[in-house]
Amino acid sequence: MALLPILQYPDPRLHIVAAPVTRFDEELQRLVRDMAETMYAAPGVGLSATQVDVHRQVIVIDVSDGRDALQVFINPVLLEGWGESGLEEGCLSVPGVYDQVPRYERVRIEARDARGERFELEVDGLMSVCVQHEMDHLKGRVFVEYLSRLKQTRIASRMRKQQRRAG
Numbered sequence: 001m002a003l004l005p006i007l008q009y010p011d012p013r014l015h016i017v018a019a020p021v022t023r024f025d026e027e028l029q030r031l032v033r034d035m036a037e038t039m040y041a042a043p044g045v046g047l048s049a050t051q052v053d054v055h056r057q058v059i060v061i062d063v064s065d066g067r068d069a070l071q072v073f074i075n076p077v078l079l080e081g082w083g084e085s086g087l088e089e090g091c092l093s094v095p096g097v098y099d100q101v102p103r104y105e106r107v108r109i110e111a112r113d114a115r116g117e118r119f120e121l122e123v124d125g126l127m128s129v130c131v132q133h134e135m136d137h138l139k140g141r142v143f144v145e146y147l148s149r150l151k152q153t154r155i156a157s158r159m160r161k162q163q164r165r166a167g
């Protein structure tokens with residue numbers, strides 16, 4: 001297993017659109033394990049392959065208190081969404097920034113697991129927001145891009161400063 005470096009906003013590679021997974025092979029299993037380890041270590045509740053510079057449709061999520069309920073979504077598709085969530089969200093690629101953006105309160109999604117088995121799931125609350133947030137990453141979209149231009153400019157300049165300080 002390995003910890004993977006997480007791309008930091010405004011890295012342009014966060015805008016690459018991920019391709020669907022076609023082979024559910026050992027390499028994919030390794031990617032899923034490494035992504036899970038990276039997410040738990042960060043620590044975070046969700047991570048997309050885009051954020052570790054792998055541009056394939058893979059997401060790992062664990063919103064459980066015990067950090068023992070890993071969920072893997074490969075090639076996820078939003079089937080239906082209802083209501084409006086009022087939850088603030090954050091992102092491992094934009095540390096220190098928390099804000100509310102338009103999300104469904106409840107969603108039904110279709111995806112495949114790490115073995116390629118298709119499943120459908122209906123989720124709400126934090127899990128719903130998390131799935132939508134990570135699915136956006138696969139489309140090359142970071143949550144702060146829903147915010148005003150002014151906020152985005154401030155966040156990008158703060159991030160660049162932090163990155164310079166970190167060397």
Ligand code: NI
Pocket residue numbers: 090091092093133134137
């Ligand atoms: Ni994120």
